[in-house]
Amino acid sequence: MVEVILNGEILKTVSKAMVSLVSEARFHFKEEGLHSRAVDPANVAMVIVDVPSSSFQSYSVDGEFVAGVDVNRIFDISKSIKSDELVELTVVDETSLMIKFGSVRYSVSLIDPSAIRKEPRVPQIDLPAKIVMDAGEFRKAIMAADKISDHVVFRTNSEGFFIEAEGDVDRITFHLSEAELAEFNGMEARSMFSLEYLKEFVKVASPGDVLTIRLGNDYPGRMTFEVAGGKVKVEYILAPRIEAE
Numbered sequence: 435m436v437e438v439i440l441n442g443e444i445l446k447t448v449s450k451a452m453v454s455l456v457s458e459a460r461f462h463f464k465e466e467g468l469h470s471r472a473v474d475p476a477n478v479a480m481v482i483v484d485v486p487s488s489s490f491q492s493y494s495v496d497g498e499f500v501a502g503v504d505v506n507r508i509f510d511i512s513k514s515i516k517s518d519e520l521v522e523l524t525v526v527d528e529t530s531l532m533i534k535f536g537s538v539r540y541s542v543s544l545i546d547p548s549a550i551r552k553e554p555r556v557p558q559i560d561l562p563a564k565i566v567m568d569a570g571e572f573r574k575a576i577m578a579a580d581k582i583s584d585h586v587v588f589r590t591n592s593e594g595f596f597i598e599a600e601g602d603v604d605r606i607t608f609h610l611s612e613a614e615l616a617e618f619n620g621m622e623a624r625s626m627f628s629l630e631y632l633k634e635f636v637k638v639a640s641p642g643d644v645l646t647i648r649l650g651n652d653y654p655g656r657m658t659f660e661v662a663g664g665k666v667k668v669e670y671i672l673a674p675r676i677e678a679e
Contacts, residue, residue, distance in 0.1 A: 435494075435495070435496045435499075435525070435526060436463045436494070436495050436496075436499050436501070436523065436524065436525040437492070437494040437495075437522075437523075437524050438463070438468075438490050438492060438493050438494065438495070438522070438523050438524075439490060439491040439492040439493075439520055439521065439522050439523075440485075440489070440490045440491060440520070440521055440523070441491065441517065441518060441519065441520060441521065442512065442515035442516050442517050442518065442519040442520075442521055442535065443517035443518070443662045443663075443665075444485060444489060444490075444662050444665055444666055445508070445512050445515060445521050445523075446512045446513075446515065446517065447638055447661050447662045447666045447668070448468070448470070448483055448485060448666060449505055449508040449509040449512050450509060450512075450637055450638055451481055451483050451638050451666075451668040452470060452472065452481060452483060452505040452509075453505045453506055453509040454481065454634035454635060454637065454638075455472060455473070455474040455479055455480075455481050455634070456472040456473075456474060456475075456481075456505060456551075457504065457505060457506050458502065458503060458504050458505060458506075458545055458550050459471075459472045459502075459503055459505050459550065460472075460500050460501070460502055460503070460547050460550055460553060461500070461501045461503050462498065462499075462500050463495045463498065463499045463500075463501065463525075464495065464498045465487070465495065465497075465498070466486060466487060467484060467485050467486040467487040467488075467489070467490075467493070468483070468484070468485040469482075469483070469484050469485075470482075470483045471483070471553055471554065471556070472551070472553065472554070473551075473553075473554040474631075477673075478628070478631065478672065478673050479631050479670060479671065479672045479673065480554050480556070480670065480671040481668065481669070481670055482556065482668070482669040482670075482671075483666065483667070483668050483669075484666070484667045485665065485666050485667075486665075489662075489665035489666065491520060499525060499528075500547045501525060501531060501544050501547070502544050502545030502546055502547040502549065502550050503531070503542075503544065503545065504542070504543075504545060507542055508533075508542070511533060511540055511542070514538075515535050519535050519536065520535065521533065521534070521535045522534040522535070525544070528544065529543065529544055530542060530543055530544055531543075531544055556671070557654065557671065559650070559653060559654060560650070561623070561648035561649055561650040561653060561654075561655070561656060562619075562621040562622075562623060562649075562650060563590040563619065563621040563622065563623035563647075563648065563649040563650070564617065564618070564619045564621070564646065564647070564648055564649075565590065565595045565615060565617070565618055565646070565647040565649065566615060566616040566617035566618070566644065566645070566646050566647075567595070567610060567615050567616055567644075567645055567647070568616070568641065568642065568643070568644070568645070569636075569639035569640065569641075569642075569643035569644060569645035569659050569660075569661070570639060570640055570641030570642060570643065571610070571641075572597075572636065572639065572645050572647075573636040573639045573640075575597045575608035576597070576629065576632045576633055576635075576636045577633065577636070578606055578608070579597065579599035579606050579608075579629060580599075580629045580632075580633050582599055582600070582601035582604040582605070582606060583599040583600060583601045583629065584628065584629055584630065585599070585626055585627065585628055585629055585675050586598065586599045586626070586627055586629050586632065587599070587624065587625070587626050587627075588623075588624070588625055588626075588627065588647070588649055588655060589622075589623065589624040589625075589649075590618075590620075590621060590622055590623050590624075590649060591622050592620060592622075593609070593611065594609060594610050594611040594612050594614070594615065594618065595609070595610050595615060595618065595647075596608065596609050597609075599629070616644070617646075623649040623650050623651055623653075624649075624651055624652070625649060625650065625651065625652055625653060625654075625655055625674040626652075626674055626675045626676075627655060627672055627674060627675060628672070628675055631670075631672055632672070635657060635659075635670045635672075638659055638661050638668050639659055639661065640661070643659055643660060643661045644659070644660040644664075645657060645658070645659050645660075646658045646660075652674050652676060653674060654671050654672060654673050654674060655671070655672050655674070656669060656670070656671050657669065657670045657671075657672070658670075
């Protein structure tokens with residue numbers, strides 16, 4: 435039995451984060467809150483979503499319940515919900531999810547969790563560089579870079595954090611010094627990433643949200659967004675693009 439109440443912004447954020455990579459996922463309703471993680475079909479990127487129970491208006495779960503969810507359907511429904519509107523989610527018979535907001539009530543069929551692709555293990559990797567910044571600034575840099583290239587380089591050195599993209603005729607450089615970053619440990623790192631994925635990731639971000647980036651040399655990058663007023667944590671792990679010799 436699952437009975438929870440949350441505001442529309444949280445449901446929008448969770449479904450938007452998941453739908454950027456997958457069409458279906460397992461939602462784990464645990465005592466400590468909601469957790470979901472999945473990897474895209476190409477095994478290039480992973481998404482991890484956590485919503486602590488304290489972020490809900492009301493949270494009642496008997497033990498742990500795993501719901502197989504069509505995230506495309508939830509995302510579509512969330513588009514008609516106002517960010518400040520209260521939403522009731524109820525699972526009673528393990529086959530359907532009730533979504534109620536205002537005078538609207540949806541009954542969404544659940545998927546057998548065993549029929550959904552196995553959840554990935556979170557890789558344990560040492561990424562020396564740490565950058566903490568405004569997620570809205572990061573989003574602007576990624577969307578600008580996407581206009582001239584299909585890939586981007588993240589690098590750090592003593593001068594700060596750089597995002598660089600180069601097209602056939604144009605080049606863009608985004609630079610924040612240590613003083614302009616919320617936190618920076620000064621470690622050197624450099625990796626190239628696909629903008630196809632990054633431009634999907636930044637859709638969850640708004641100005642004022644906090645983004646923590648962990649970066650290595652030609653290693654996967656970890657981008658953790660604290661969004662929806664800090665009530666939702668969305669982490670993306672993205673494999674690097676290896677440059678041709």
